[in-house]
Amino acid sequence: MTSILNEAHDFSVHELYLNVINPPPPIGDPLNNLAVQIAPGALHDSAERCDAPKCHPETRVAVQGEIYSWIVHGDSDPAQKMVKIKWVTGPAGTGKSAIMGSVADTCKRDGVPAVTFFFSASASPDRRRKTAFIPTLAYQLAEHLPALKDPVAQAIRDKPLLFTKNLRVQMEALILTPLRQVAVESKQPGVVLVNGVDECEVEQYVGSQASPRAGESIERTKDEDQLEILEVLREAALDPAFPFRIVIASRPERVFREFFSNEGHKSSFAPPLILDEKYKPNADIALFLKAKFSEIRRRYNLGPSWPSPEILATLLNQASGQFIYAATIIRYITTSRHGSPHALLDQVLKVKPSSGTNPFSHLDAFYIHILQSAPSPTLAVKWLWSIKGEIPKTPYYRLFHPMSTVPPAFLVNLLLQTDDGDAEYVLGDLHSLINIPPSDNLVTPYRPYHKSLYDFLSSEDHCGPIYVGYMQCTEFLWGRFFDICMHKGLPACRPLDQQKFLRFFFDLAMPGIPRLPSRLNFAPSSVDWWASGCVSHSEDGIRSMFYDVHLECLWYRCSPTCKLWRNSILRHCKKADWEVPSQMWLLRNRFDKFLDADNVLRSTQGKYR
Numbered sequence: 001m002t003s004i005l006n007e008a009h010d011f012s013v014h015e016l017y018l019n020v021i022n023p024p025p026p027i028g029d030p031l032n033n034l035a036v037q038i039a040p041g042a043l044h045d046s047a048e049r050c051d052a053p054k055c056h057p058e059t060r061v062a063v064q065g066e067i068y069s070w071i072v073h074g075d076s077d078p079a080q081k082m083v084k085i086k087w088v089t090g091p092a093g094t095g096k097s098a099i100m101g102s103v104a105d106t107c108k109r110d111g112v113p114a115v116t117f118f119f120s121a122s123a124s125p126d127r128r129r130k131t132a133f134i135p136t137l138a139y140q141l142a143e144h145l146p147a148l149k150d151p152v153a154q155a156i157r158d159k160p161l162l163f164t165k166n167l168r169v170q171m172e173a174l175i176l177t178p179l180r181q182v183a184v185e186s187k188q189p190g191v192v193l194v195n196g197v198d199e200c201e202v203e204q205y206v207g208s209q210a211s212p213r214a215g216e217s218i219e220r221t222k223d224e225d226q227l228e229i230l231e232v233l234r235e236a237a238l239d240p241a242f243p244f245r246i247v248i249a250s251r252p253e254r255v256f257r258e259f260f261s262n263e264g265h266k267s268s269f270a271p272p273l274i275l276d277e278k279y280k281p282n283a284d285i286a287l288f289l290k291a292k293f294s295e296i297r298r299r300y301n302l303g304p305s306w307p308s309p310e311i312l313a314t315l316l317n318q319a320s321g322q323f324i325y326a327a328t329i330i331r332y333i334t335t336s337r338h339g340s341p342h343a344l345l346d347q348v349l350k351v352k353p354s355s356g357t358n359p360f361s362h363l364d365a366f367y368i369h370i371l372q373s374a375p376s377p378t379l380a381v382k383w384l385w386s387i388k389g390e391i392p393k394t395p396y397y398r399l400f401h402p403m404s405t406v407p408p409a410f411l412v413n414l415l416l417q418t419d420d421g422d423a424e425y426v427l428g429d430l431h432s433l434i435n436i437p438p439s440d441n442l443v444t445p446y447r448p449y450h451k452s453l454y455d456f457l458s459s460e461d462h463c464g465p466i467y468v469g470y471m472q473c474t475e476f477l478w479g480r481f482f483d484i485c486m487h488k489g490l491p492a493c494r495p496l497d498q499q500k501f502l503r504f505f506f507d508l509a510m511p512g513i514p515r516l517p518s519r520l521n522f523a524p525s526s527v528d529w530w531a532s533g534c535v536s537h538s539e540d541g542i543r544s545m546f547y548d549v550h551l552e553c554l555w556y557r558c559s560p561t562c563k564l565w566r567n568s569i570l571r572h573c574k575k576a577d578w579e580v581p582s583q584m585w586l587l588r589n590r591f592d593k594f595l596d597a598d599n600v601l602r603s604t605q606g607k608y609r
């Protein structure tokens with residue numbers, strides 16, 4: 001691997017599920033340990049972000065210029081010269097990610113060192129959590145200031161458990177202490193760009209449990225994790241050894257508003273940049289629409305008068321300052337199979353919100369229109385939730401193994417479709433909402449274009465007729481799980497695909513369900529097939545099921561479902577020489593359902609992964 005990729009730079013080898021950022025340090029080097037802790041996809045120029053939004057040329061010029069000028073020259077107010085943190089904020093769809101991506105590009109072009117972390121709620125797990133945050137920053141800093149490599153390596157040698165510590169300890173050991181040891185003259189000014197901190201989720205489900213147990217109090221909230229990130233950045237900025245300015249972009253959620261307006265540390269922040277009317281979003285959206293319509297005219301050989309200035313004005317008005325609206329209608333007109341650009345634009349103009357005049361009402365109405373153009377809108381919504389591995393109104397639930405990467409679309413298709421070609425049937429009309437890889441692509445995951453889609457799908461008020469709730473999503477997933485267990489896999493699938501699929505399937509954490517509908521009456525042979533497969537694939541999958549099936553049982557009697565699953569699980573675990581819970585533990589478990597099975601049900605061979 002190292003021999004053929006020695007000079008490798010900024011590319012990814014998807015077939016191997018590896019992202020190679022740079023030639024890895026020699027084996028035995030602690031920097032190797034650092035390299036495996038980072039979130040490669042979070043870097044602004046990663047392969048994972050290759051289709052991330054960027055500002056259209058000549059748009060958002062003023063706002064990009066203001067951020068860039070602050071990075072290079074600091075604040076124009078002399079009293080603020082030493083301040084090293086700036087917050088960029090604006091509501092959903094105002095183009096924050098595109099602006100931050102374009103600023104990162106400008107820094108790269110002009111040779112300004114830029115260290116980046118782009119959080120994303122719909123990307124790989126390491127971009128949704130804080131775990132990889134400090135290692136990723138430290139790794140890039142050491143790239144910019146090679147003199148840091150030795151002190152960073154020393155820190156990792158000195159503290160083998162460093163990567164399990166809180167962010168403050170990691171920041172101190174991996175970044176601040178090494179910076180203090182490096183000669184000042186080698187420190188070029190640069191910037192740390194942190195985008196989408198509001199999309200960072202709480203670190204709750206790391207470990208064997210896919211979700212916190214019912215009845216157990218949630219110890220941390222995502223606000224606390226986001227606050228920890230903000231605090232650690234503020235402390236770094238205050239440290240004289242830290243040479244970079246920091247730009248943080250997020251939605252104006254409460255935790256950010258309170259943090260940046262806190263009287264106690266307000267003086268350490270530059271005035272926030274709020275993406276409001278001052279930056280004339282309408283002028284930029286108009287530029288964007290004109291450029292895109294001109295591309296469409298060229299592609300379809302249309303006359304220059306289409307669309308008319310009046311129509312452009314209507315679209316602009318309906319966008320209410322949101323780039324995401326303009327970007328979505330353009331994607332709709334260029335990807336929909338339901339007519340010519342003329343006809344599609346007419347459809348767009350006919351879509352009117354049924355009620356409400358909030359800034360999102362046109363975007364909501366348009367999302368409804370797109371989803372209703374699918375042959376089965378509610379099935380499409382169930383797919384959209386499953387693709388994200390989530391369920392409405394269940395913030396801590398994750399279908400996919402928390403440590404694995406986002407699964408390729410082809411595996412999700414094998415899980416969700418009842419027949420070949422279902423994916424195209426269900427999602428074929430949704431190309432303006434989600435990036436859908438071609439069916440012969442075995443590595444690329446689905447990528448929803450914008451977080452606002454799931455904000456919309458979560459709200460019954462916004463979705464109206466196409467809302468799909470917790471129970472419908474849960475039953476849908478269990479229905480597929482049932483079919484796959486009943487057929488003992490995917491009989492029609494090629495053996496190699498089947499192998500990949502089963503590895504993915506046994507790692508799934510099925511949502512807890514109070515009562516399965518009677519049509520999902522699992523036969524003992526189906527359960528045995530699952531238990532024996534799971535024993536050889538996924539310790540976590542087994543424990544999660546062992547725990548979940550018992551949750552609804554009465555203290556004096558287990559439900560037939562629980563008996564069936566637990567007996568089968570225990571039988572297969574014993575056969576494979578696993579440690580199994582003692583009779584005493586099982587008795588205690590009757591009265592205390594929330595007992596932790598992690599230490600009493602485990603493979604004696606150690607972890608499989």
Ligand SMILES: [Zn+2]
Pocket residue numbers: 549550551553557558559562563
């Ligand atoms: Zn039970």
